[in-house]
Amino acid sequence: MKIAVLPGDGIGTEIVAEAVKVLKALDLRFELESAPVGGAAYDVAGHPLPEATLKLATGADAILFGAVGDWKYDTLDRPLRPEQAILGLRKHLGLFANFRPAICYPQLTHASSLKPELVAGLDILIVRELTGDIYFGQPRGRRTAVDGHFPGAEEAFDTMRYSKPEIERIAHVAFQAARKRGGKLTSVDKANVLETFQFWKDTVTEVHAQYPDVKLDHLYVDNAAMQLVKAPKAFDVIVTGNMFGDILSDEAAMLTGSIGMLPSASLNAKNQGLYEPSHGSAPDIAGKGVANPLATILSAAMMLRYSLNQAEAAARIERAVDTVLSQGLRTGDIWREGDTRVGTVAMGDAVVAALSAQG
Numbered sequence: 001m002k003i004a005v006l007p008g009d010g011i012g013t014e015i016v017a018e019a020v021k022v023l024k025a026l027d028l029r030f031e032l033e034s035a036p037v038g039g040a041a042y043d044v045a046g047h048p049l050p051e052a053t054l055k056l057a058t059g060a061d062a063i064l065f066g067a068v069g070d071w072k073y074d075t076l077d078r079p080l081r082p083e084q085a086i087l088g089l090r091k092h093l094g095l096f097a098n099f100r101p102a103i104c105y106p107q108l109t110h111a112s113s114l115k116p117e118l119v120a121g122l123d124i125l126i127v128r129e130l131t132g133d134i135y136f137g138q139p140r141g142r143r144t145a146v147d148g149h150f151p152g153a154e155e156a157f158d159t160m161r162y163s164k165p166e167i168e169r170i171a172h173v174a175f176q177a178a179r180k181r182g183g184k185l186t187s188v189d190k191a192n193v194l195e196t197f198q199f200w201k202d203t204v205t206e207v208h209a210q211y212p213d214v215k216l217d218h219l220y221v222d223n224a225a226m227q228l229v230k231a232p233k234a235f236d237v238i239v240t241g242n243m244f245g246d247i248l249s250d251e252a253a254m255l256t257g258s259i260g261m262l263p264s265a266s267l268n269a270k271n272q273g274l275y276e277p278s279h280g281s282a283p284d285i286a287g288k289g290v291a292n293p294l295a296t297i298l299s300a301a302m303m304l305r306y307s308l309n310q311a312e313a314a315a316r317i318e319r320a321v322d323t324v325l326s327q328g329l330r331t332g333d334i335w336r337e338g339d340t341r342v343g344t345v346a347m348g349d350a351v352v353a354a355l356s357a358q359g
């Protein structure tokens with residue numbers, strides 16, 4: 001089993017180091033090989049996704065990814081910015097199915113942005129389509145407007161588009177996930193305004209015919225954003241497009257206590273996967289040793305389960321995370337009065353200690 005380790009920049013290097021430590025503490029045989037990506041790769045190789053990094057990722061059984069991006073690269077041409085590395089990996093590897101589970105650990109109900117009773121027992125799954133939508137639609141660019149409110153003015157444009165097979169395959173993934181869970185799927189769209197999302201809604205409805213055991217409902221994205229903070233436990237699985245999924249998953253993260261708690265898995269048709277926390281490189285806290293590594297550690301657990309066929313080892317990591325939270329250990333983002341505040345490394349060490357205590 002070969003794991004490509006791509007820490008990236010910002011807190012990426014700090015959090016991935018902890019996840020690697022946890023993986024090495026398991027009694028498993030795998031080969032870990034690291035490569036620079038994002039700003040770190042731009043700094044040494046002049047490109048955020050160098051050929052060698054892409055080759056390593058392509059040949060690996062799974063990829064453990066940290067985070068990329070920093071405001072200091074914002075003046076670069078778009079193709080050279082760190083974020084293009086993660087977008088490029090998703091596109092090159094066909095990682096269309098992104099799973100973002102928002103689980104509120106019982107120990108963290110008081111760290112949630114919502115009242116504890118609204119999030120106690122929360123366990124929802126966002127299935128985000130990851131290789132289409134306005135993120136990748138062509139054409140895009142800048143030009144002189146020939147019509148619109150200001151003809152003759154400079155304008156910028158992107159294209160929102162989804163093909164039927166793209167919607168069908170993510171719908172199948174989501175229905176199957178819902179079938180294994182609570183049997184309820186909510187498709188989130190903006191069909192009242194956008195043709196792309198009327199097509200999305202129609203297509204998801206058609207695919208539903210193959211999953212009569214799953215209850216399907218549809219919500220407009222603005223209502224979904226509101227319902228997520230009003231009654232998040234009413235959801236089970238949410239399926240949505242690339243951009244809405246990006247936004248709703250950050251919102252859902254705060255229900256669990258912090259964006260530092262939300263792992264993710266991005267899978268392709270061959271079940272090859274890239275595993276990364278849902279958050280970014282957090283330039284505001286990078287280098288300070290305070291970032292929460294648990295989303296990355298939990299992403300490593302998802303990697304063991306989904307790509308490496310090691311469900312038992314995955315469960316061990318999840319139990320170890322539960323243990324450190326029960327011990328009252330908290331990084332700053334989830335710390336509340338009475339908890340023990342720890343840094344990134346101490347949190348990783350505690351997870352390793354909890355693993356060895358399992359025997």
Ligand SMILES: NC(=O)c1ccc[n+]([C@@H]2O[C@H](COP(=O)([O-])OP(=O)(O)OC[C@H]3O[C@@H](n4cnc5c(N)ncnc54)[C@H](O)[C@@H]3O)[C@@H](O)[C@H]2O)c1
Pocket residue numbers: 011015066067068069070071083086259260276277278279280281282283284285290291292293295333
């Ligand atoms: N997949 C990725 O690599 C990814 C994801 C999101 C954003 N980004 C990029 O990251 C950069 C920063 O973006 P942003 O600030 O909008 O989002 P961000 O997710 O990096 O940070 C948002 C806020 O959450 C906090 N935060 C994030 N992760 C944390 C953790 N593990 N522990 C504690 N606090 C944490 C940060 O300190 C910040 O206050 C941008 O360049 C953005 O494009 C990359």
Ligand SMILES: CC(C)[C@H](C(=O)O)[C@@H](O)C(=O)O
Pocket residue numbers: 069083086087246278280
């Ligand atoms: C960094 C950025 C391109 C990325 C996205 O928008 O998909 C991030 O926000 C995420 O959620 O993984």
Ligand SMILES: [Mg+2]
Pocket residue numbers: 246247250278
């Ligand atoms: Mg995001």
